[in-house]
Amino acid sequence: MCVLDVRDFDGRDPAVKFIAGSVADKDAAKAAVAGADAVIHLASSVVPKTSNDDPACDVSSNLIGTLNLLEASVGAGVTRIVFASSGGTVYGEPTVPIVDESHRTEPISSYGIVKLALEKYIALYGREHDITSVSLRISNLYGEGQRHDTGFGVIASFCHKAVAGETVDIWGDGTVSRDFIHVSDVVDAFVAALDHDGDSLVVNIGSGTSVSINTVLDTIATITGREVPRRYLQGRAFDVRHICLDVGLAARTLGWKPRIDLNEGLRRVLEWSQSTANRPSSRQIDSSTET
Amino acid sequence: MCVLDVRDFDGRDPAVKFIAGSVADKDAAKAAVAGADAVIHLASSVVPKTSNDDPACDVSSNLIGTLNLLEASVGAGVTRIVFASSGGTVYGEPTVPIVDESHRTEPISSYGIVKLALEKYIALYGREHDITSVSLRISNLYGEGQRHDTGFGVIASFCHKAVAGETVDIWGDGTVSRDFIHVSDVVDAFVAALDHDGDSLVVNIGSGTSVSINTVLDTIATITGREVPRRYLQGRAFDVRHICLDVGLAARTLGWKPRIDLNEGLRRVLEWSQSTANRPSSRQIDSSTET
Numbered sequence A, B: 001m002c003v004l005d006v007r008d009f010d011g012r013d014p015a016v017k018f019i020a021g022s023v024a025d026k027d028a029a030k031a032a033v034a035g036a037d038a039v040i041h042l043a044s045s046v047v048p049k050t051s052n053d054d055p056a057c058d059v060s061s062n063l064i065g066t067l068n069l070l071e072a073s074v075g076a077g078v079t080r081i082v083f084a085s086s087g088g089t090v091y092g093e094p095t096v097p098i099v100d101e102s103h104r105t106e107p108i109s110s111y112g113i114v115k116l117a118l119e120k121y122i123a124l125y126g127r128e129h130d131i132t133s134v135s136l137r138i139s140n141l142y143g144e145g146q147r148h149d150t151g152f153g154v155i156a157s158f159c160h161k162a163v164a165g166e167t168v169d170i171w172g173d174g175t176v177s178r179d180f181i182h183v184s185d186v187v188d189a190f191v192a193a194l195d196h197d198g199d200s201l202v203v204n205i206g207s208g209t210s211v212s213i214n215t216v217l218d219t220i221a222t223i224t225g226r227e228v229p230r231r232y233l234q235g236r237a238f239d240v241r242h243i244c245l246d247v248g249l250a251a252r253t254l255g256w257k258p259r260i261d262l263n264e265g266l267r268r269v270l271e272w273s274q275s276t277a278n279r280p281s282s283r284q285i286d287s288s289t290e291t
Helices: A026-033 A055-076 A110-129 A154-164 A183-195 A213-224 A248-254 A262-276 B026-033 B055-076 B110-129 B154-164 B183-195 B213-224 B248-254 B262-276
Strands: A002-005 A017-020 A038-041 A080-086 A132-138 A140-142 A168-171 A180-182 A201-205 A230-233 B002-005 B017-020 B038-041 B080-086 B132-138 B140-142 B168-171 B180-182 B201-205 B230-233
Touching: A002 A026, A017 A026, A026 A055, A038 A055, A038 A183, A055 A110, A055 B055, A080 A110, A080 A183, A110 A132, A110 B110, A132 A183, A140 A154, A140 A183, A154 A168, A154 A213, A154 A262, A168 A213, A180 A183, A180 A262, A183 A201, A183 A248, A201 A248, A213 A262, B002 B026, B017 B026, B026 B055, B038 B055, B038 B183, B055 B110, B080 B110, B080 B183, B110 B132, B132 B183, B140 B154, B140 B183, B154 B168, B154 B213, B154 B262, B168 B213, B180 B183, B180 B262, B183 B201, B183 B248, B201 B248, B213 B262
Parallel strands: A002 A017, A038 A080, A080 A132, A132 A201, A140 A180, A168 A230, B002 B017, B038 B080, B080 B132, B132 B201, B140 B180, B168 B230
Antiparallel strands: none
8 A cells, every 4th residue: 555645744654665656747646656556646736725726726736636636547457446536525505405415516616617617527437447436425514623723613713713713814794605524435435436336436425414614613612611702704705505415326326424423523622722732733744644 | 909929820900010929928918918908818839639749738838828817917907808719628528418517527538628627717817807708619610711721620631631532531430529719709719708798707618519430421422413532540549429419598698699600611611612712821820829
C-alpha cells in the first residue's frame, strides 16, 4: 500500500509507503500506483469556496492531475478506481427534496463542474481499459481529525469555536440545510467500493437526511450545555440552499448504510475538539489532503 | 464585428476585423472581445476521434481556452454568449429513440466530456456576471464548405469521394445512425440565439430525424445516379450507435426549426463538391475553425 500526498501527516501507519508529491506530477503519480491493483483517488487542491475564484487553476490542477493519475493507473494495470466525488455540488440546486443519482447535474461551482467531469473521465478510462470504477458522491463529510480553518467543513469549524467559546459566522440565515455524513461511514463506503463485485457505479453516499445549519448549532448547544454565539452574514452564491441524498442505490449495490447519526457524530467531534484544544494545530489532518 | 481564428481563411468579409490567434492565448481573447456585446464561441482544437487519444491536451486547449475567453468576455462587459456544444456527444448512448435536453449526459468521448463541462462553465459565468448564455447542442453538422479530410464530417468525406469515384470507408456495418443538420439551419439557430430575449438556455439543434450511414450513401447514389463503392471497417468505441435529437425546445424558445432536409442538403453538398473538385483544397474552410 502506498499513500501519495502533497505533504506528510501525523498518525500515519509507518508500514504504509509514503510518497510526497502531487497527482499533477506524472512521475509521482506513476511511482504511487506502481504495483497497485486498486487506486483510491481523494486528491483535490480546491474546495467549493475557492474554486470559483480561479476555475482555470481548478481545471489545471485537478482535471489534468486526475488524467495523469488515470494514465499512470492504466500503465500500471490497475483494475479498480474508487473516486471521491461530491454529492453536495454535482447536482446543483435540487429540484426535489431527496436527490437520487438520476437527478440532473447542474453544478453552481467550478468545484462541482470539475468533480462531474472527473466522474465521466474515470468512467471513460474504465470502459476503455477494463477498470471497474466507483465514484462516490459524498455529501457533507465531517468527523474527528478534520481541520477547522480551511473554509471547508462547517461542523469542524463550529465544534472548534464552540469548545473555544468563540462566535461562529453563518453565511445566510442558517436555514440552509445539508446532508452530513460521518467520516467513519464514508470509510466504510470506500471499503465497500473496493470490495464491489459488479458494474462500475456512480453512487450517493450520505445520511439520507438533511439538517439546517441552525439545527447543527442547536444540537451542539444541547450536547455542550452552552449556547454557541452566532453572527449571521450574507449568503454565498456558490452554496446550494438544500441538499439531501437518496442513498438507496448504495444500499442495493454496495450493501452500505450510514450508521452514525448526527447527534452521535457531533458528540465525537466535540470530544475530539476538546481533547485537541490545547495542542498544536499540526495534530490536525488537512481535510484537503491528497491520498 | 471581429473574428478570432488560429488561421485566416478564404471568402472572409474584408469589412470584418480579423485576429489570428487562439482563445487559449489570453491577449488574443481579450483583443477579440474588446467592445463586443455578444460572443459566438465555436473554437475547438479537437474532434471526437482525436480527443480520446490525448484528453489532457483536449482539456488544456479547449477547457482552459474557454475559461480565458469567459474571463475576457466578463472584462469586456459582454452580455451574451452563444456556444457551439455537441448534441451528438454530450448525451452518450441514448436510452430513448429521440433525445431531449433532460436526457442523462454520459459522454463516451473526451470531446463530449469537455463540451459538457464548457456548457456548465458558460452557465456559471452567465449567472455570476449577468450574461445570457445559449448553448446549442448541435447534431451532426454538414454543408458546403466543410473539409473532407479532417476525420470529422462524414457527409463531406462521402460526397468528396462520390464525386471523385473513390471507395468510402465505413466504421462498422453502416447501420449507425445520425441526426444530420445542414449548416444554413445551424446559422439560423445562431442568429435566433443572438436575438433570444429570455433566460439562458441549453437547447438541441438538429433535424429531429435520424438516418443511417448506409441510407446517406444510398441517397448520394440516387442523386448522382451512380453507386458509391463501400468498404466496411471495424466500429469505433467513441462513436455512439444512434442519435436523434428532439428539437421541440428550440421551436418553443428560439422559434427555430430546421428547413433543409437531407435530400436537399446532400444535393447542395454534391454540387459544391463537384464545383470544387478541380480546385486546390485551400478553398475549403476548416471545419474546426476558431471563430
